[in-house]
Every structure is written in structure tokens, then in C-alpha cells.
Amino acid sequence: MNIHENPLPEPLKLGKGPGLLLAHGAGSDIQDSYGPVIERLSAVSTVIGPEFPGSGNHPLPRDPLTLDGIADHLVASAVHAGMEKFAISGFSMGTAVAVRAAARHPERVTGLILSAGFARPNPRLRLVIDTWRALARDTGDPRTLAAYLSLVVGGPRWLDERTPEEIEEQLALFSAGMPAGADAQLALIDRIDVREDLRTVAVPTLVVSPLADLIATPLHSRELAAGIPHAKLVTLDCGHAIAAERPQEWADAMTDFLAALPLTEGPAARP
Secondary structure: OOOOOOOOOOOEEEEOOOEEEEEOOOOOOHHHHHHHHHHHHHOOOEEEEOOOOOOOOOOOOOOOOOHHHHHHHHHHHHHHOOOOOEEEEEEOHHHHHHHHHHHHOOOOEEEEEEEOOOOOOOHHHHHHHHHHHHHHHHOOOHHHHHHHHHHHHOOHHHHHOOOHHHHHHHHHHHHOOOOOOHHHHHHHHOOOOOHHHHOOOOOOEEEEEEOOOOOOOHHHHHHHHHHOOOOEEEEEOOOOOHHHHOHHHHHHHHHHHHHOOOOOOOOOOOO
8 A cells, every 4th residue: 555645744743852653543633632632742742643544634545544554654754754763652543553653663663652542343343433434424414423423432421421512512523524534544443453563562651541431442451451561551530532531631641651761862854
């Protein structure tokens, strides 16, 4: 798969310090997955946030998406932005992308943060994704898909505490539409399996498990942590949408982890 048929779109680049590459979720983008915590992360790192093919200003390639292709795209975007070495923070499907990037480019990756993620889809996750894709494809009512996404993305307690106005605001946000490449990104999940890659990870790793996650349930985070040598597992009391429900706690966990990583060289001069 050649995802660089056209010049690389400029990724988000913010802050200063050691590099931190963000890998967002499927059917999402950098702002949706990380928006509320980007400022905190940029206070301790040079944050680089490329969009996956099919999200933001990055078009889908002619060939089907592959995990290797997206992982290489992320790494190439960071190098293009002037960062030779970096930690990677992956959210949801972005965790598998981050693990694969570390396996394919170990000389560049200094640490991993894997939040609300998975190594491979189990039957429950496949059912969640299949229903998401079917509603997006078959229903003519965007509100139906928005309601489904609200129910699986939000933690039960968080949703219970929303006002009717807040629920309507969320439904309007989801009804506004998914990225153009959402279905292709979601379809890729069915082919993901990085369990063999986990044991090759040789950098410090933090696994963040939302305890009320209805998409990637805590079972998946435990599998990630168990498969990576010396990985640290922390839990947050929230659903899948960590950035919306627990931005402060998530940012604290990530910045504390990043502060403890061995120092690496800063941004390199762009060739």
C-alpha cells in the first residue's frame, strides 16, 4: 500500500522537548481523540499529530489500508516534521499502530503509551465495530448512529450524569459525520493482530485501561500489559472517551510517564 502517493500533509506540531507522536483512533482524528490533553502534553514534549489516511486532510490511498502502512506513515510524518526519535501515544486502534511502529522502527521509538486499546479484536469488539459500520452504511438517520456511538463511547456513569442538553450536544457532534475514511479504518480492525509484536517491545510502556470501556473492555488492556515485558498498567474510572471524561487524570498519567523516560536528542534539522 502506497499511502504517500502525494506529499505528506503537515501534521499538528506543538510544544518543545522530546518527541511525542500521537496515533488516534479509527473513525476519528487527532483533535477528537486527544484534543483536551494536547496542551498538557505539549508542555513537556514536542507533540506531533499526523492524521491517519482517510482522516483530516489526508486522503485514502487507492490500495486498502494496512497496519504496516499506517505505522510507517506515522513514523515518516514524525521524521518529516524533524523528529528522529520519539515516544508514541496510541489511543484505541492507535495502540495497535503504535505497537507495530515500535516493532518496525525500534531505533526511533523511546516509549509507548497505550490507552483504551487492544492487540486484536475479540468477538465482542468485532460486534461493536460491525454494528457501527452497518449503521453508518445502512441507516438514513445520522441520529441513530450518533445514539449508538454515544452509548458505546461514553462510560455508563458519565452518561447517567449528563443533562438532556449535553446529550443533544453530543448527538449533534456525532451526527455531523465521520471522517471520509472511517469505514476503511474500521474495516482494518478485523485484520489487526499484534500479539506477536508485543513481546518484541523493548522500551518503557504504559498501558492505560478505562474501567468502564464498552468498546475495548479492560480485558484488552490486560492482554497488552501482560504481553509487553515490564509494562505498567494503570486504570481510570471512565469509558472509552478518556479525553472527554477524564482529561486531567489521563494527562497526569501520560506526563508523569514521559517525564521518567531517558532523555533523547531534540528535534533534528529537516533535510
